[in-house]
Amino acid sequence: MNARDPSLPLQMDEIGALGAFAEKVWDDEIVPALTDYIAVPAKSPMFDADWQANGYIERVIRDAAEWVESKKIAGLKLEVIRLEGRTPVIFFELPGTKADSADTVVLYGHLDKQPEFNGWRADLGPWTPKYEDGKLYGRGGADDGYAIYASITALMALDQQGIARPRCVGLIETCEESGSYDLPAYIDLLKPRLGNVSLVVCLDSGAGDYDRLWMTTSLRGMVSGVLKVEVLTEGIHSGDASGVVPSSFRILRQVLDRLEDSKTGRLLPESFHCEIPGVRHEQARATAAILKEEVYKRLPWACGADGGPVLPVTSDPVEVLLNRTWRPTLSVTGVDGFPELKNAGNVLRPYTAFKLSLRLPPLIDGNEAALRLKALLEDNAPYNAKVSFVPDGRPGAFGATGWNTPELSPWLSQVLDAASQAHFGQPVGYIGQGGTIPLMSMLQKGFPAAQMMVCGVLGPKSNAHGPNEFLHVPYGKRLTAAVAQVIAAHP
Structure with missing residues (x-):
């Protein structure tokens, strides 16, 4: 058999073989592996303080590592690295099999999960996997336990076809859903082993629909933490104390008014905003032309006052896309200090605490924003109340910085479109995402010349972090084949 000429583009039969290989491995091995993975409540450290003792993260790390090692890929070396007091990573x-290539492709994903949340369908649950109509339901499969399995499958597909590729390394962490505060230490440790990184493939992002390959062009940063207002040492009869003791909830509202215009949702400090690049405006218009009103209609709106659905902040698809990717927004994701309704007596509560999630534009430094937010919320407390904001993370890494993709090289933009046409029958789409992947800004700083392929399976209604999360398996199969085709085209 003659050796394949690596300078030639992939032929249709080779592209078809990549797709067929990915489909078979997904059906025979990945779906069963992810079914087992979903059943393990491997919650991120922020949501499981006893993660080491519970052993769930250790379980999913071990299972993934054993699966990779069972493939017996020629030359592959795998190591589970554990730094003292930090969550482990797989490396x-x-x-490489491509002659004269000194470059490295980095493939990234994570295995830690968000907590359960409520509202799951009666026959579903976060830790009870169910495969139905091409969707694998359960927590973490799509976000993004599949990443290590899909990455290895893409590389195996190339090797099986004798298609040359550069050196590839994988980095799979277990702290991403907590803001990746453990990751910088591992990046510092592994940087000499990463080599000359020229392409990063990140499989932790989303898709505008399931009809094409979607490339993520930007990611927002985030600051999260607990804002607490204390006015008493214990609860007091509201008939006795109201009108004398200021409500902790009212003070908290006043403090949040410094941050957000409650009528519009606009964040007031200009330091939390950045200028939106012109190219991102253009891409938002192009994506809005594809997705149209589905960019907001696909959300699970409640029934409103007039019997119709609750209305979005804006119904302009372009503005919807920009709001969720390039503008800062505040969400309250948890509360403390409130009794359940059935136990709510006439008592003035001693404190109110909110868990805040502040999404930042891609170009705003996360740690600096966390420090500015802390000062803004704590300074000059009304009534001299005790107001504290404790950001998540560690000193020096309290917030996560967003990311704006560098300009794509011609070879990458061409192969992305070719891969989308080959495996989906549609041209590639470009979309910003409102979520955060801290690794991307770290790698871009460390390897400024590297190209970035950020993509994922989180499409419409997949609902990562919420109830009824699912992985769209047909999309995962095609995405795996597309990743293989992109790696093969690496110059």
């Missing part, structure tokens, strides 16, 4: 290396 694997696969030597």
Whole structure:
């Protein structure tokens, strides 16, 4: 058999073989592996303080590592690295088969999960996997336990076809859903082993629909933490104390008014905003032309006052896309200090605490924003109340910085479109995402010349972090084949 000429583009039969290989591995091995993975409540450290003792993260790390090692890929080396007091990472290396290539492709994903949340369908649950109509339901499969399995499958598909590729390394962490505060230490440790990174493939993002390959062009940063207002040491009869003791909830509202215009949702400090690049405006218009009103209609709106659905902040698809990707927004994701309604007596509560999630534009430094937010909320407390904001993370890394993709090289933009046409029958789409992947800004700083392929399976209604999360398996199969095709085209 003659060796394949690596300078030639992939032929249709080779592209078809990549797709067929990915489909078979997904059906035979990935779906069963992810079914087991979903059943393990491997919650991120922020949501499981006893993660080490509970052993769930250790379980999913071990299962994924054993699956990779069972593939017996020639030359592959895998290591589970554990730094003292930090969540573990999987690091694997696969030597290149492309002659004269000194470059490295980094493949990234994570295995830690968000907590359960409520509202799951009666026959579903976060830790009870169910495969139905091409969707694998349960927490973490799509966000993004599939990543290590899909990455290895893409590399195996190339090797099986004798298609040359550069050196590839994998970095799979277990702290992403907590803001990746453990990751910088591992990046520092592994940087000499990463080599000359020229392409990063991140499989932790989303898709505008399931009809094409979607490339993520930007990610927002985030500051999260607990805002607490204390006015008493214990609860007091509201008939006795109201009108004398200021309500902790009212003070908290006043403090939040410094941050957000409650009528519009606009964040007031200009330091939390940035200028939106012109190219992102253009891409938002192009994506809005594809998705139209579905960019907001696909959300699970409640029934409103007039019997119709609750209305979005804006119904302009372009503005919807920009609001969720390039403008800062505040969400309250948890509360403390409130009894359940059935136990709510006439008592003035001693404190109110909110868990805040502040999404930041891609170009705003996360740690600096966390420090500014703390000062804004704590200074000059009304009534001299005790107001504290404790950001999540560690000193020096309290917030996560967003990311704006560098300009795509011609080879990458061409192969992305070719892969989308080959495996989806549609041209590639470009979309910003409102979520955060801290690794991307870290790698871009460390390897400013590297190209970035950020993509994922989180499409319409997949509902990562919420109830009824699912992985769209047909999309995952095609995405895996597309990743293989992109890696093969690496110059």
